[in-house]
Amino acid sequence: MLFERAKKIFPGGVNSPARALKHLPAPLVAQGAEGPYLYTDRGRLVDYCLAFGAVILGHGHPRVREAVEAQLRRGWIYALLTEQEVEFAERIRRHVPSVEKMRIVNTGTEATMNAVRLARGYTKRDVIIKFDGNFHGSHDYVLVKAGSGAATWGVPTSAGIPQDVVKLTVVVPYNDVEAFYKAVREVGERLAAVIVEPIAGNYGLIIPDRDFIKALREETERVGALLIFDEIITGFRVGLGGAQEHFGVRPDLTTLGKVIGGGFPIGVFGGRGDVMDLVAPSGPVYNAGTFNAHPVSVAAGLATLRELETGQPYKTANEAAEKIAKAVEDVAGRAGFDVVVKQIASMFQLYFKKGHVKTPQDVRESNERLYLKLHELAIKHGVYLTPSQYEVNFTSAAHTGDVVEETIAALERAFTELKSQIG
């Protein structure tokens, strides 16, 4: 069995924790992907994980494939400036005007690491505030009370991070304005930056109050700290302008990733021109990378942005998420479950609980066991939901009406079976 071999060579048998699917006997093995479907050792599955949000046009989109193939014909790495990356960046800036200047890196993790370093370099201060359950990648500055796989595996703060580093990251409850004001008062003059997922997609889906986001902007401005929006999930996902457009708030720095690489590795950190000018070689804050602005990722990203600009992908993907969210409420209700469903644009998540979901604590109070059981049953019926209640489901432009119907029918069967199993 492949997993046995994999366990002998990879820690836990995988190369990223969220792939381990600890509630199943073995992780899924991928064989291919096309449109809305993943082809796996458990058969064809409608994909709602979509590489944790990296895919928005659907798998193997022809425009992206053509762009990548064309790039391969021209060679695939130069480590020099290219016209294509300038065009790509200009397009990003057109849609996200707070990003006046940017640096293109390889992953979201690199993007947030550099954004925090830059904020510290700019303000000459050292403490950052992050929020409980927000996930900003796997580096020392932010891997404190993080969401995503860290929450699924119950690893609130990674081993191996020096106490001196942990001390510089103050963790505050998400979507709690009073707690935030208090933390800002306590940190005082040492506050370099506040980093936040403006819509949280790593502790399930949590859509914060507008007042919370506004408070972040006003307070950081008042105390001379920078506001970093981590839009690695939400950027070009909740719309071309991301969550900052949705809330009408302009952060000082933004991080992007996932969608903008069209399924290839990418990260971007960018923002105010005066702050970005501190990045090497124009300034003293160092960032460099052999693979920065990799031509294949940029080609895939550019093709993706062009498609998104037509508006059609958002229309299809958002409609799919809306319909499924509504159907899950109905289907779960009919099967006799208390379920809360949250949805925005092409993201949704369901929680086995009564009441509402506005904070990470609300997510923790959901019945995780039922979610994982549902996940397993959905696979049996041909649907791959995101593998944890601490992650989020995504739809894509390939999730057309017929695929949505197929999904709803499969979920109905899964909920019914779940009910009969738990009695």
Ligand SMILES: Cc1ncc(COP(=O)(O)O)c(C=O)c1O
């Ligand atoms: C909001 C957010 N920030 C940062 C990251 C890290 O990005 P990457 O996995 O590309 O390093 C993620 C990944 O899930 C994310 O969701």
